Amino acid sequence: MSGASPQAALGRLQELSAELAEQQGTAAAAARELLQLILSLHGQGLARIIKLLDEHPDGIGLLERLAQDEQTRPVLLLHDLHPQDLAARVTAAITLLRPHLAVYGIRVEEFSVSNHRLKATLYSSAAPSLQAPPADILRREIESAVYELAPDLEAITLEGLPVPTVYVPLTQLGRTAHAAGSLG
Amino acid sequence: MVYGGWLAALRRFAAPPADSCDLCGRAVAADHHHLLESGPRRLLCVCEVCGEEVPEGCRSVPRQVRRLDDFRIAAAEWDALQIPIGIAFFYVTDDGRVVARYPGAAGAAESLLDLAAWSALAAANPVLHSLEPEVEALLVNRIDGASDYYRVPIDRCYLLVALIRRHWRGLSGGEEARAAIANFCAWLRDEPPGLGAWNHA
Numbered sequence: 001m002s003g004a005s006p007q008a009a010l011g012r013l014q015e016l017s018a019e020l021a022e023q024q025g026t027a028a029a030a031a032r033e034l035l036q037l038i039l040s041l042h043g044q045g046l047a048r049i050i051k052l053l054d055e056h057p058d059g060i061g062l063l064e065r066l067a068q069d070e071q072t073r074p075v076l077l078l079h080d081l082h083p084q085d086l087a088a089r090v091t092a093a094i095t096l097l098r099p100h101l102a103v104y105g106i107r108v109e110e111f112s113v114s115n116h117r118l119k120a121t122l123y124s125s126a127a128p129s130l131q132a133p134p135a136d137i138l139r140r141e142i143e144s145a146v147y148e149l150a151p152d153l154e155a156i157t158l159e160g161l162p163v164p165t166v167y168v169p170l171t172q173l174g175r176t177a178h179a180a181g182s183l184g
Numbered sequence: 185m186v187y188g189g190w191l192a193a194l195r196r197f198a199a200p201p202a203d204s205c206d207l208c209g210r211a212v213a214a215d216h217h218h219l220l221e222s223g224p225r226r227l228l229c230v231c232e233v234c235g236e237e238v239p240e241g242c243r244s245v246p247r248q249v250r251r252l253d254d255f256r257i258a259a260a261e262w263d264a265l266q267i268p269i270g271i272a273f274f275y276v277t278d279d280g281r282v283v284a285r286y287p288g289a290a291g292a293a294e295s296l297l298d299l300a301a302w303s304a305l306a307a308a309n310p311v312l313h314s315l316e317p318e319v320e321a322l323l324v325n326r327i328d329g330a331s332d333y334y335r336v337p338i339d340r341c342y343l344l345v346a347l348i349r350r351h352w353r354g355l356s357g358g359e360e361a362r363a364a365i366a367n368f369c370a371w372l373r374d375e376p377p378g379l380g381a382w383n384h385a
Contacts, residue, residue, distance in 0.1 A: 014190040017197040021209060035198050077191055115213065116192065117232070151189030154210050155233055 006071060010151070043079035050081055077151060086150055087113050093149040094120070097142060104132035109160075118146065118153055122160035135161045205231040207239070218245040218339040220319050227339055245319045246337045249372050252322075255333035256308050262326065264301045269356070270326035271348075271365055273341040274302075276317045285341070287348040287357065311335060325369050327362060332369050344368055 004012070020028050050066075053059035066072040067083050076082040084092065090113050101107060105128025111120035120142075132138055143156050187193075187208070196204075201211030206228040217235040219228045219242040228242065238244050265284065272286035274297065282297040306312035312322060321341050325332040347368060351361040 010190040014193040017190075017193040021193075021197040021200070032198060035194075039198060078194075115232070116188075116211075147189040151191035152195070154188040154192045157233075 006074065010074065039079070043081075046075065046079050046081055073149075074151070086116065086152060089149040090118055090146060090153070093146045097145050101142075103130045104128045104138075106132060106138075113153075116152060116154040117157065118150070118155070119157045120159070122158060124160075203229060205229060205234050207231075207234040210234075217247065218337075219243065220245050220338060222318075225318075227342055243319060245339050246316065249337070249340065250335040251373055252309070252311060252333040252335055254309075255311075257305060257324075257333075261301075261305060261308075265297060265305075266295070267324075270328075270330070271324065271344075273321040273323045273336070273344070275319075275321040275338060275341075276315055278317050285345065287345075287352050287361070288355075291349065292345050323372075325365060327357075327365055330366075330369065332373075334369075334372055336372070340372070 020031055050063060053062050063083055067076055073082070082089070090111070094108055094111060098108060101122070102125075105125055106122050107125050109121050109123045111118060113119075133141070139158055139161055142158060146156055147153065188210075196209055196211075200209075203212045203214065203216060204210065205212050205216075207230055210231040210233070212229055212231045217230050217232070219230050219235065219238060220226075221228055222241050222243070227245070235244070267284060267286050269286050269288065272284050274282055274284050276282055280299075282299065282302045283294060284297050285292055285294050287293070302312070315322065315335065319338050321336055321338055323332075323334040323336045323341060323344070344365070347364050348357075348361060351364045352358070353361065357365075
C-alpha cells in the first residue's frame with residue numbers, strides 16, 4: 001500500500017469511507033473512533049507545526065508553498081489547515097480551468113458555492129479552437145480539477161454541458177448551440 | 185454510494201452529521217425538505233440534490249404553511265366531524281377518503297371522516313378542494329378558545345404528533361401539551377415557509 005500513488009490512495013480512501021459510512025456494526029463504530037483519534041492526534045500536531053513555522057523568520061511564505069504542493073496540500077486540507085477557505089479554493093480551481101475551457105469555446109459564466117456544493121453554469125462562446133470532448137468526459141475533467149483543490153465539496157452541479165454524446169462537427173456547433181438554447 | 189470529493193466522503197464517515205439525507209447520507213440543513221414514501225407511509229429527509237429527483241414511490245412534501253384567515257366552521261359543523269379534542273389535522277387520501285388524526289390518552293387516534301361532512305365544509309371553504317392528496321393537510325386548533333386553521337404540509341403534522349406524544353397527559357392533554365400546541369401554532373403563524381429549527385421533534 002505504501003507504493004500507491006497519492007491519487008490512488010485518495011480514491012481508495014474515498015471508497016472505504018463510503019463503505020464504512022453505510023455500516024452500522026461495532027467494527028464500523030470502532031473504525032470511526034480510531035479514525036477520529038488519529039485525525040485528532042495528527043491534526044493537533046500539524047496545527048502546532050504550522051504555528052511554529054509561522055512564527056519563525058525562515059518560515060515566511062512556507063504555508064503558501066505547502067498549500068500549493070500536490071503532496072502536502074491534501075494533508076493541510078485533511079486537517080482544516082489550508083490557508084484558503086472553500087470558496088477561495090473553488091475560485092482558484094475555476095480560474096485555472098478557464099483557459100483550458102476557452103480552447104473548447106466554453107466559458108464558465110457563473111458559479112456559486114453554498115452548503116459545500118458547487119453550482120456552475122457553462123456557456124458555449126465563440127467558435128472553438130479545438131473540438132470539445134464528449135459531455136461526460138468534459139464533466140469528469142472539470143470535476144477532477146475542482147476536487148483537486150476542493151475535495152471537501154459534497155457535490156458539483158454543472159449546467160450547460162452539451163447533452164449529445166456524439167461529436168458535433170465544428171461547422172454545426174454554432175447551429176446546435178442556437179437550437180438548444182444554453183446548450184444543455 | 186460515492187460522491188463528492190475524498191475529504192467530503194471521509195468527513196461523512198468520521199463525523200456523521202446530526203441530520204443527514206435518508207437517501208444519500210449527505211448532511212442536510214435544519215430546514216430540510218421531506219419526501220413522503222407511499223408504501224409504508226413515512227417521511228424521508230432529503231438534501232437538495234435528492235429532493236430534486238423524486239424517486240419511485242415517493243412524492244414531494246410542499247414547503248409552504250398558509251394560515252387560513254377566512255376559514256369558516258360553525259360549532260355545530262365541528263361537532264359533526266366527531267373529533268373529541270380541539271386539535272386535529274385532516275388530509276385527503278389518494279382514493280378520495282378523508283383521514284382525521286388527533287391526540288388522545290392512548291396516543292394519536294385516526295378516523296375516517298364522513299365524506300358528507302367534509303364536502304359541506306369544503307363547500308363553505310373551497311381551499312379544501314385544493315389540498316394536495318396525502319402531502320397537505322388542514323390543521324385545526326380550537327383548544328382554549330383558539331380558532332386557528334392552517335393549510336400545512338404533512339411533515340408539520342407529524343411534528344405536531346411527535347410533540348403531542350411527548351407532552352400529552354390524560355384525556356385532555358394537560359398544561360404542558362396545551363402550551364406545546366400553543367407554541368407550535370404561534371410558530372406556524374410567524375415562521376416563513378421554511379422550517380428552521382423546528383423541523384424535527
